[in-house]
Amino acid sequence: MIALIDYGAGNLTSVRKALTALGADFVVPRLPADIDSARGVIVPGVGHFAATAALEGAWLEAIARNVADGTALLGICLGLQWLFEGSDEAPNVRGLGVLPGRIVRLRGNAERRLKIPHVGWNALDFRALATTRSSPEGRGSRLLSGLDDGAQVYFTHSYAAPVTDACVAATTHSETFASVVERDNIFGVQFHPEKSSDAGLSILRNFLRVSAC
Amino acid sequence: MLTKRIIACLDVRDGQVVKGVQFQQLRHAGDPGELAKRYNVEGIDEVVILDITATLESRQALARTIDAVAREIFLPLTVGGGIRSEDDAAAAVDAGADKVSLNTAALKDPELISKLAVRYGSQAVIVAIDAKRAEGRYGVYVRSGTSDAARDAVEWAREAETRGAGEILLTSMDRDGTRAGFDCEMTAAVADAVDIPVIASGGAGTFDHFTEVFTRGCADAALAASIFHYAESSVADLKRHLRAHGIPVRL
Numbered sequence: 001m002i003a004l005i006d007y008g009a010g011n012l013t014s015v016r017k018a019l020t021a022l023g024a025d026f027v028v029p030r031l032p033a034d035i036d037s038a039r040g041v042i043v044p045g046v047g048h049f050a051a052t053a054a055l056e057g058a059w060l061e062a063i064a065r066n067v068a069d070g071t072a073l074l075g076i077c078l079g080l081q082w083l084f085e086g087s088d089e090a091p092n093v094r095g096l097g098v099l100p101g102r103i104v105r106l107r108g109n110a111e112r113r114l115k116i117p118h119v120g121w122n123a124l125d126f127r128a129l130a131t132t133r134s135s136p137e138g139r140g141s142r143l144l145s146g147l148d149d150g151a152q153v154y155f156t157h158s159y160a161a162p163v164t165d166a167c168v169a170a171t172t173h174s175e176t177f178a179s180v181v182e183r184d185n186i187f188g189v190q191f192h193p194e195k196s197s198d199a200g201l202s203i204l205r206n207f208l209r210v211s212a213c
Numbered sequence: 214m215l216t217k218r219i220i221a222c223l224d225v226r227d228g229q230v231v232k233g234v235q236f237q238q239l240r241h242a243g244d245p246g247e248l249a250k251r252y253n254v255e256g257i258d259e260v261v262i263l264d265i266t267a268t269l270e271s272r273q274a275l276a277r278t279i280d281a282v283a284r285e286i287f288l289p290l291t292v293g294g295g296i297r298s299e300d301d302a303a304a305a306v307d308a309g310a311d312k313v314s315l316n317t318a319a320l321k322d323p324e325l326i327s328k329l330a331v332r333y334g335s336q337a338v339i340v341a342i343d344a345k346r347a348e349g350r351y352g353v354y355v356r357s358g359t360s361d362a363a364r365d366a367v368e369w370a371r372e373a374e375t376r377g378a379g380e381i382l383l384t385s386m387d388r389d390g391t392r393a394g395f396d397c398e399m400t401a402a403v404a405d406a407v408d409i410p411v412i413a414s415g416g417a418g419t420f421d422h423f424t425e426v427f428t429r430g431c432a433d434a435a436l437a438a439s440i441f442h443y444a445e446s447s448v449a450d451l452k453r454h455l456r457a458h459g460i461p462v463r464l
Contacts, residue, residue, distance in 0.1 A: 013308070018287055120216060120218050121215070
């Protein structure tokens, strides 16, 4: 079973519809303790980093505890950003902090007509890690399994994560940022897999497989 | 590199897709769920559902239409037409819309743009501008193009951005349904004035019209209806044409 976390940032309808289409067994837990019976946790979210303040306390602790026990975690968009230590968008709100680094605002480039927010379809450039990193099975990225390098996915955001060791795919707008992160049982995507047609559904399906759901 | 988006517009009345010429002479064009599915297979980047009647009865039909489309395709979905309040926007979002498009209501109550931007984020708020040329300017019209709003499109687009709009959907009323090509001058004038993406609409007739609006018109996305509905040309063929002309697209 997957626990889909509702903390009031954006609405869950599209993620629910995608999970339903994939035949996933999922619930939207009412209480943090409900996460304990889940094999995978999805933290979605659209909007301002300040919204993740709703997760501070019991939710954050429950997610951290389960992830430490091996439960798979997928952060989508704002959910990916929340995996890091914090964000310049809301400096007083702390992230889950399971990945080192800080979320920063994209700069854009007026001369080259590169606008912020970064809205639309852009490519996933697989990093060497995507195919060579040692995962528990000794394979490459589990989240990107079956996808082609250069696959196009749908983004809509103004802030982004730095390219660190956890980055398995990067994307370039005015600058290059981490579009897919993966470390052991922790996964994050800056784009919206639930809005990225077949490529996005493949990624969600991979997460369900990793979660054994 | 960010690609140029091709958006299919479904003008919906009583749960069916219709299409007119210069906002008149509506005719049937099919079932929204079926059309959306076909467009998804062909590689459309986004879908817009415009409720062109927007009466109270049609509001429930609209929620069913949004739900039917959102079940079939996993692409960004925008809903517009008759969104006059936060409640209308919430109903569309709850039914499965990712973005709402405001037109008449935004001009009447510009605060609505900011309210929705705070509630759902700017990325979820599109301000739609219907404009036509008049004495060297671009005049804004409301109420499905029947009423002169006495505003300039460029100036209104700037204000919408300041108030929190995430994108501008700019429709040329002169070109709507004519297939005479997008109004590239007007699109470029608005695109130069704002830093948010501009979606060009109205007049798509040939593949070259899209090439023009992405180059000369400086559009970030282009929206069309008729050219796709009657299966005259496929989205995939259009994208191959654009790529061959150096326009980055998702294929």
